[in-house]
Amino acid sequence: YCFDPRHYLGTQHFNFPFRLRFLLDSVKDLRATLKKTGSSLIVRRGKPEEVVNDLIKQLGSVSTVVFHEEVTSEEKQVEKKLKHVCFQNKVKIQTFWGSTLYHRDDLPFRHIGGLPDVYTAFRKAVEERSGVRPVLPSADHIRPLPPGLEEGPIPTFEDLEQTEPLEDPRSAFPCRGGESEALTRLQHYFWDTNAVATYKETRNGLIGVEYSTKFAPWLAVGCISPRYIYEQIKRYEAERTANQSTYWVIFELLWRDYFRFVALKYGNRIFHLNGLQDKHVPWKTDMDLFNAWKGKVNKVYSSTTLHYNINQINTHPHREKIKHYFRLDPNI
Known part of the structure; x- marks a missing residue:
């Protein structure tokens, strides 16, 4: 695993210390599982394309580099650089598709350009004409690291120039990172409490902690797969x-x-100001209006519900409520 400095140096945005703690937990747990x-698990601090280049040269007999294919621009740029490194070292490349419930090759569309622009049309198509691939069995034995290859230390918050976040007993997500924690959460939410049976009403x-599955962070980091959750849902049913x-958990995975x-399908267009439909909105740029908006925000910030939501790890429902409050309720 590479702790890429492009991801953490010089940023405190988006609650990064909380993300970093979750990531460090996950890396530690993965190493323990592999042991x-x-x-x-080899751990390095550095850019993946540079770390892989160093490892290829150190090992001297690498035939193939295998990596998970990504979809958005920053990740694709890293892929491009990694491919260039492999080409220079005359090493083969093998990519694979992961992280989704339905495999890209199993979609009921001739090519990705045929993906519907409406979720419901996509959902009905895959539910009617596609299937979810089975979970692969875990390996009981994996070859040890090559002789002389150091596994490397897992960095600390201080190493990464970050401040470790404080625990807050009010948190709606007190869970830690790692596959072990993800499996414990699934066992609790499905089998120990049957909370999944009321998920649609409480989500x-x-x-x-119990109103939702809380699977999202583990899914995002790769600690648990959507297919494993799907299999457990089917078993529970x-x-x-x-x-x-129970169906709604699958609905959200979709x-x-x-x-x-x-x-x-759309690449960087998903980040464009005018959106996928290229709608030209007459955005206001008057600083007086902006400062007036900030004044209203400061006045209503003391609202208990609003304060709670802003200070949580903002899940989708939290973000929706904040958006509607600032956009609709105060008529900003």
């Missing part, structure tokens, strides 16, 4: 109960798939 199989809650709530495939 149980007789192997380990937009704000306070506490067969052994306990099947209802709108939303996650859809946005990734939209990014694959």
Whole structure:
């Protein structure tokens, strides 16, 4: 695993210390899991294309570099540089598709350009004409690292020039990173409490830990796969109960798939100011109006609900409520 300095040096945006703690937990857990199989995880601080180049030269007999294919521009730029490194070193490249419930090759469209621009049309098409691939079995034994290759230390917050975040007992997400924690959460939410059976009714809650699955951070980092969650849902439906709530977990996993495939279809257009439909909105640039808006924000910030939402790890429901409050309620 490479701790890429482009991701963490000089930034405190988007609650990065909380993300970093989750990531450090996940890397530690992955290394511990690999050690149980007789192997380990190589960890380096540096740009992936430079780290891989150094490893190729150190090992001297690398035949193929395998990596997970990404869809958005910053990640694609890293891929491009990595491919160039492999070409220079006469090393083969093999990419694979991951992170989605439905595999890209199994979509019921001739090419990604045929992806519907409406989620419902996408959902109905894949539910009717595609299938979810089975989860691959875990390896019981993996070859150890080559002799002389150091696994490398896992960096600290100080190493990465970040400040470790303080624990807050009010947090709606007190969970830590790692596959082990993800599996513990799934066991708790599905099998120990049956909370999944009421997910659709409670999913937009704000306070506490039990109103939602909380799977999103683990999915984002790769600690758990959407296909494993899908298999567990199907098992739960067969052994306990099947209802709108159990289906809704799959429904939300499909939303996650859809946005990734939209990014694959449209590339950087998803980040453009005018959006995918190229709508030219007459944006206001008057600083007096902006300062007036800031004044209103400061006046209403003391609202208990608003204060709570802003200070949480902002889930989708939190962001929706903040958006509607600032955009609609104060008529800003």
